[in-house]
Every structure is written in structure tokens, then in C-alpha cells.
Amino acid sequence: MSYAPTFAHTRQRRGDLSYRERFWQISWSLVLLVALTSAIGPIVLYSAAGGSWEPWADKQAIRLGVGLVLMLLIAATDIRFWLRTAYALYAITFVLLIVVEIKGSYGMGAQRWIDLGVLQFQPSEVMKVASILALARYYHGLTQEEIGRLIYLVPPLVLIAAPAALVMKQPDLGTALMLLAGGVIIMWLAGVRLWVFLLGALCVPPTAVFGWSMMHDYQKRRILTLFNPDNDPLGAGYHITQSKIALGSGGMFGKGYMNGTQSSLNFLPERQTDFIFPMMAEELGMMGALILLTLYVILILYGFVIAFRCRTAFSRLVAMGITSTFFLYVFINVAMVMGLIPVVGVPLPLISYGGTALLNLLLGFGLLQCVYVNRDVSLPKRGAFDM
Numbered sequence: 001m002s003y004a005p006t007f008a009h010t011r012q013r014r015g016d017l018s019y020r021e022r023f024w025q026i027s028w029s030l031v032l033l034v035a036l037t038s039a040i041g042p043i044v045l046y047s048a049a050g051g052s053w054e055p056w057a058d059k060q061a062i063r064l065g066v067g068l069v070l071m072l073l074i075a076a077t078d079i080r081f082w083l084r085t086a087y088a089l090y091a092i093t094f095v096l097l098i099v100v101e102i103k104g105s106y107g108m109g110a111q112r113w114i115d116l117g118v119l120q121f122q123p124s125e126v127m128k129v130a131s132i133l134a135l136a137r138y139y140h141g142l143t144q145e146e147i148g149r150l151i152y153l154v155p156p157l158v159l160i161a162a163p164a165a166l167v168m169k170q171p172d173l174g175t176a177l178m179l180l181a182g183g184v185i186i187m188w189l190a191g192v193r194l195w196v197f198l199l200g201a202l203c204v205p206p207t208a209v210f211g212w213s214m215m216h217d218y219q220k221r222r223i224l225t226l227f228n229p230d231n232d233p234l235g236a237g238y239h240i241t242q243s244k245i246a247l248g249s250g251g252m253f254g255k256g257y258m259n260g261t262q263s264s265l266n267f268l269p270e271r272q273t274d275f276i277f278p279m280m281a282e283e284l285g286m287m288g289a290l291i292l293l294t295l296y297v298i299l300i301l302y303g304f305v306i307a308f309r310c311r312t313a314f315s316r317l318v319a320m321g322i323t324s325t326f327f328l329y330v331f332i333n334v335a336m337v338m339g340l341i342p343v344v345g346v347p348l349p350l351i352s353y354g355g356t357a358l359l360n361l362l363l364g365f366g367l368l369q370c371v372y373v374n375r376d377v378s379l380p381k382r383g384a385f386d387m
Contacts, residue, residue: 019076019077020076022075022076022077022078022373022374023072023075023076025373026072026075026076026369026372026373027302027306027369027372030299030302030365030368030369030372031068031071031072031369033295033298033299033302034068034071034299034350034362034365035068036295037292037295037296037299037350037351038064038067038068038350038351038358038362039064040280040292040350040351041060041064041350041351041352041353041358042057042058042060042061042064043057044276044279044280044351045057045060045272045276045353047257047258047260047263047279047283048263048271048272048276048279049272050258050264051258056272056353059353059355060353060358063355063358063359064358064362066359067358067359067361067362067363068362070359070362070363070366071362071363071365071366071369072366072369073366074363074366074367074369074370075366075369075370075372075373076370076373077370078374078377079314079315079370079371079373079374079377079379080377080379080380082133082318082367082370083137083140083314083379083380086133086134086136086137087134087137089130089133089134090127090130090131090133090134090159092130093123093126093127093130093163094127094130094162094163094166096114096121096123096126097123097124097127097163097166097167098166099114099123100112100113100114100123100124100166100170101166101169101170112124112170112172119355120355120356121356122356122357124163124167124170124172124175124179125175125356125357125360126356126360126363127163127167127179128175128178128179128182128325128360128364129322129325129360129363129364129367131159131160131163131179131182131183132182132186132317132318132321132322132325133318133367134159135156135159135160135183135186135187135190135317135321136186136313136314136317136318136321137314138155138156138159139156139186139187139190139191139313139317140312140313140314140317140379140381141381142190144191147190147191147192148191148192148193153192153196156183156186156187159183160179160180160183160184161180163179164176164179164180164183167179172345173344173345174332174344174345174346175345175346177332177344178325178328178329178332178346181328182321182324182325182328184197184200185320185321185324186317186320186321186324189316189317189320189321190313190317238269239269239270239275239343240337240339240343242262242267242268242269242275242278243268243275243278243337243338243339244278244338244339245262245267246260246262246263246267246268246275246278246279246281246282247278247281247282247337247338249261249262249282250281250282250283250284250285250286250288250289251285251286252285252286252287253284253285253286253287253288254281254282254283254284254285254287254288255282255283255285256283257283257284258283259283260279260282260283261282262278262279262282263279263282263283268282272352272353273347273352273353273354274333274336274337274343274345274346274347274348274352275337276347276348276351276352276353277289277292277333277334277337277348277351278337280292280351292351293330293334296326296330296349299326300323300326300327300330303319303320303322303323303326303368304319304320304323306319306323306368306371306372306375307319307320307323307371309372309375310371310375311375311376311377311378312377312378312379314379315371315374315375315377315379318367318368318371319368319371319372322364322365322367322368323368325364326349326361326364329346329347329348329349329361330348330349332344332346333346333347333348333349333352334348349361
């Protein structure tokens with residue numbers, strides 16, 4: 001009888017594996033799946049530019065290569081590093097959000113970026129992952145009895161609401177909603193009592209009234225347009241109207257790659273970012289759209305399976321948080337372009353043009369891989385605020 005497997009398993013539980021050993025335990029099927037899905041992005045962006053690598057496809061391909069390398073590097077790190085640095089990463093990202101508020105650069109009527117010269121950095125995208133790490137770290141340090149106490153609800157609510165308020169002010173309604181929804185999901189998965197969410201539901205109407213008063217006029221028009229997009233087809237309803245035309249005109253098998261009329265004739269706005277899905281559906285039809293959605297479903301199921309196999313609360317919550325955030329990306333964008341929800345400016349994950357969003361998503365998948373590699377590692381049970 002050989003004791004080598006038992007010894008190796010013991011080393012893994014203690015977290016004693018080297019970086020190289022962890023690297024070879026990466027789920028390469030997940031890497032292939034992420035790479036395959038992401039590779040669709042430059043191909044669609046090439047068509048969006050009328051058969052040219054510039055100005056979108058070439059940059060996206062470079063970012064994809066860098067992001068995949070970054071994903072692999074993060075995947076083989078020690079999960080205890082992310083446990084130790086979760087609060088620090090959150091604090092740094094929060095400071096960057098404040099920097100955006102003070103001296104951020106403008107684009108398309110919003111102040112969301114920090115101009116670094118060679119590139120523009122969007123801290124709100126990074127906050128989606130940083131808040132997951134911070135909330136997972138917090139609940140990892142609590143007992144089930146403490147999670148049920150009212151006083152322990154205050155810190156996570158602050159961790160969620162503070163960045164969401166700053167992002168809402170930029171304004172970026174889509175990202176703010178994703179931060180709020182992602183945080184609520186983490187709290188639910190951590191075991192927060194049902195009555196807390198019922199109480200929160202009662203607070204939604206007055207909060208919605210207050211939020212409505214804080215919205216810009218164009219955001220109000222987008223919400224009102226949801227109920228009657230034909231009321232202003234050349235104004236607030238233009239995006240949704242053209243998106244529906246593109247989705248419907250593609251039929252079952254599409255008009256053919258690079259043969260879409262809505263995009264080539266510039267009827268479809270923001271075809272390289274928020275409305276890239278209807279552009280792809282027009283060219284590749286329902287079958288092409290279903291293939292992409294199937295890849296998304298497999299990625300989401302993969303993430304949940306990884307989460308269910310984790311031994312510790314921190315790893316499990318990180319995996320569930322990243323997977324749930326990815327699901328929100330997909331759901332909000334697809335529902336938005338179909339006219340089921342208001343236009344809120346959420347890109348199609350791994351496909352839409354955008355450096356920070358793509359790198360942040362690949363960073364998230366790197367953390368998901370890190371959780372998979374370290375799924376059997378026993379993590380120290382520190383207090384909620386111990387560093």
C-alpha cells in the first residue's frame with residue numbers, strides 16, 4: 001500500500017504545495033473554456049469595425065493575451081494570500097474611487113476613469129472583485145451565531161453601500177446595481193437571516209423614490225422608455241428599437257459574418273460595447289447567440305461546482321461571488337438589449353470592447369481557479385477584522 005497520495009493530500013490541506021505544483025493542478029478545461037469564449041470577442045469586434053483590426057479588435061486581442069497570462073499567474077497563488085490582503089485590496093480600490101471623484105477623466109458624459117497616459121483605468125470594475133474578497137473575508141471570520149446578530153450586519157452593509165454610492169455618482173447605474181446585487185448575494189450565501197432581506201425589501205420603495213430624485217434626466221428617460229420604447233424611437237427609445245431590429249432580422253442562422261446591416265450602416269449604437277450581442281445575433285442568427293449563451297451557462301455551472309467543493313467559507317464565498325457576478329453580467333446585458341430591463345450600461349462579459357472590464361473578468365476567473373487549486377486547504381479562522 002502506497003502512502004504517497006495520503007502524504008500529498010496532507011501537504012495540500014496544509015497549503016505546503018509549491019507554486020509550480022499548484023500551477024499544474026489548474027483546471028485546464030476551465031482555462032480552455034474561458035479562452036474559447038473570450039476569443040469570440042476580437043472576432044466580433046473585427047466585424048464591428050467593418051473588417052478591420054482597428055480600432056477595437058487589435059487592442060482587445062492584446063488585452064486578452066495579457067489577461068489570460070494574468071489569470072494563470074493568479075490561479076497558482078496561495079489562497080491564504082488573498083485572505084490576508086482582502087481588506088487592503090478593498091481599501092486601495094475604494095481610495096481609487098475617491099480619486100475618480102476628485103480628478104477622474106470624462107468619457108461619454110461620465111466621470112469613471114483614471115487616466116494613466118498609456119491607458120485608462122476604471123476602478124469601479126475592480127471594486128466588483130475587491131468587494132467580493134472583503135465580504136468573503138468578513139464572513140469567514142464570523143461564527144454562525146454572530147452572523148445572526150444585528151450588530152454584525154453593519155460592516156457588510158457599509159462595505160457594499162459606500163462604493164455603490166460613489167459609483168452611482170459617476171454616474172454608472174449598471175455597475176452600482178451589480179455591486180449592490182453581488183453584495184446581497186454574498187450575504188445570503190453567508191447565512192444572513194431571511195428577515196433581514198424581507199426588511200430590506202420593505203425599504204426598496206422609499207429608496208427607489210430617493211434614487212429616482214438623484215438620477216440624471218437621461219437615466220429617467222431610459223427607465224420610462226422600457227415601458228414604451230416606441231414613444232420616442234429617435235430619442236430615448238432609439239437604442240432598444242435598433243437592438244430589437246438587429247435581434248429579429250438575424251433569424252435562425254443570421255445574415256452572415258460581416259453582413260449585418262444594423263451595424264455596418266451605423267444604425268446600432270455602441271455595437272462594440274453594450275450592444276455587441278444584437279450585432280452578433282444579426283450576423284450569426286439565433287444559433288450563434290445560443291452557442292455563446294451555452295458557453296456562458298457552462299462557465300457559470302463550472303463556477304458553482306467549484307464553490308460546492310470548497311472546504312472553507314472564504315473559498316466558497318469567493319467562488320460563489322465571482323460566479324454570481326459573472327451571471328449578473330450576462331443576465332443584465334442580454335435582458336437589456338432585448339428590452340426586458342432599462343439600458344444601464346453593462347457590457348457583455350468577455351466579448352465587449354473594454355480593457356478594465358476584460359482584465360477584471362479574467363482576474364475573477366483567476367481567483368476562481370485559485371479557489372479550485374486550493375479547495376482542500378484549511379484556512380485560519382481569524383476574527384472578522386483581524387489582518
